């Protein structure tokens with residue numbers, strides 16, 4: 001694969017390559033980037049669309065579900081005609097059609113502690129599009145074990161949250177949430193909320209992949225309140241008691257990007 | 258209830274509240290509905306880890322937010 005952009009690619013990405021923050025170098029980094037995206041629902045639909053459109057070279061997506069009618073108020077990758085199809089397959093079709101330069105590997109599988117390492121493979125970044133705590137705990141442990149940063153996202157009702165976990169530099173998912181929440185049914189969600197959160201996750205991912213390491217939401221939890229229409233960040237300190245990472249990190253270390 | 262020697266004023270989820278002096282986060286949470294094992298407590302812009310709830314005492318003027326985390330997708 002050529003390191004340089006074709007004429008078609010140069011035009012396709014023109015409006016972002018002209019940004020000083022991206023440039024041709026950044027675009028070439030995106031072209032060689034490998035991203036693992038877990039979940040193709042409300043969050044994953046939107047982050048996948050932006051990552052593919054931006055020219056991420058390898059997008060490895062996993063979802064265990066099939067498209068259902070009640071998904072369609074927010075899961076923008078899936079259309080009415082996809083009902084009953086595997087989300088992985090539905091997503092791969094749309095992402096291929098959007099950007100044939102993005103090589104999409106789509107897998108219909110449940111992520112577990114056993115298969116997680118293999119599924120994540122040699123990705124540079126894990127993007128969370130899941131809808132449950134259990135899978136996030138698994139992704140967190142894979143992130144720590146492999147030293148791969150993990151962009152957390154979550155939505156519920158009219159609110160959402162995002163942060164970036166970087167092993168060795170920030171707290172981890174289980175620093176923040178050591179306890180399992182009480183079991184509830186699937187929350188109500190208004191479509192724009194996962195749209196906002198998934199978009200911010202894609203922004204964090206693109207910035208990370210091109211090496212824009214400032215303002216990555218490291219040790220900050222962005223909380224979006226769609227009722228008051230307010231965004232705020234909550235500072236995350238160390239949790240030395242974390243049973244998983246032991247709060248063992250140094251925000252000043254330059255172990256990534 | 259006005260502030261006196263045994264109570265302090267704090268702001269909880271945007272509302273001014275008078276609470277006992279020395280009250281811990283654990284004690285304050287109990288007064289809020291829908292207490293969940295996984296909850297976000299923000300104190301003056303910083304995340305308070307659950308393990309620190311019993312030992313973190315509210316100080317006069319503290320701005321506290323009890324937030325339900327969002328785990329849907």
Ligand SMILES: [Zn+2]
Nearest residue numbers: 172175242245
């Ligand atoms: Zn941790």
